Amino acid sequence: MEGDLLSLNGTPVRLMGIDAPDQEQKCKNRYGHELDCFRIATAVLASLVKDEEVSCTIAEQDRFGQRMGECRVRGVDLGAAMVSRGWAFSYRSLSPAYTSGEAFAQSRRLGLWSGKVEKPWQWRSRQLREKAR
Template sequence: MRRAGTALLAVLLATAPALAQQRPGGGRTPSHSEHPNERLFGRATALEGDLLSVGGEEVRIMGIDAPDPGQMCKNRYGSRYDCFAIAKGVLKSMIGDADVECTIAERDRNRQMKGECRVRGIDLGAAMVARGWAFAFRSLTPVYQQSEAYAQSKKLGMWAGQVEKPWEWRSRQLRETAR
């Protein structure tokens, strides 16, 4: 019995590094995050509702997903509008002329930086989700679920009408172009 316990302990210790790199979704954590917690600070431009250029470096706001270029939504009256452009405009207006600070958590497989970005101490991801112009990306993190529930309950932003979640919209676009 004692040898079986020792053998089990040896196996666990040998596999611990690999298990520690496992993501909740099953994939391995990419080794691309050469500089975890790297900070970028400076003037920023909104490129999308969840993508910034900070000092010329692109940073995807981690934990949220905003409408993609070409994605349309419907308002409460059923009229279509460009929710991508509005989400981008909302992020742009939140930034204004202020400097943005981003803490980079990782680089994805395409080497794009992902992180938490703040302006005047305000978490831009939380603000976009709470205003209803981005979705909490629940498969990545539960951090913004309450902000999304608030926006949904108050019918803010895209929640005022009909919206297709960006990841579902992208999947539909791929299926339609594959036909």
């Protein structure tokens, strides 16, 4: 499990339209202290799922063959819940569905918005550039 990935009957499903911090990605809280934002986002998703039944509607497969879709627990869209709590970003280029939830989290400085964090897709690009040096 990650902050935007869960396992449904042993099959990994990426939550479509969101992007949560990657493994090894750090962020800072409002006081400048470094946090393991990957671990926190993963824990938040795990707490939303608990031991509840998850239902997913698979929309597509990405270029790596990974399934992507909308997943719900007791009718709650997990992607929307992660974004509105501030522990994932709306991935606007894939879907505009969660932009209002992101604006809500940002305006209230929830989760990742309470401090400093690089958006995961920017962090991945920077990691690739640094490794290419």
